Amino acid sequence: MPARLVIAITSQDTGKRITTRRRVSGGYRDAVGILESWEEGVLRLRKKDGTLVEILEETLVAAKVVPAAPPRPGQV
Incomplete structure (x- = not known):
């Protein structure tokens, strides 16, 4: 059965x-982070390294809310 791509965020x-998964030239690209905003067809996502990713809504093919990242070993 083929994978089902669903956009399950608002x-x-x-x-x-x-x-998220979005279409890019030559394939797809994934990004995980905190959704900072979704205005005028642009999602802004802050990755754990602090990078801000802007995703055009029209390129989005899949997205969902995920749990917080587990703590890294040695961190409390």
């Missing part, structure tokens, strides 16, 4: 950790 998920 602008109401601002502030939550999400995972």
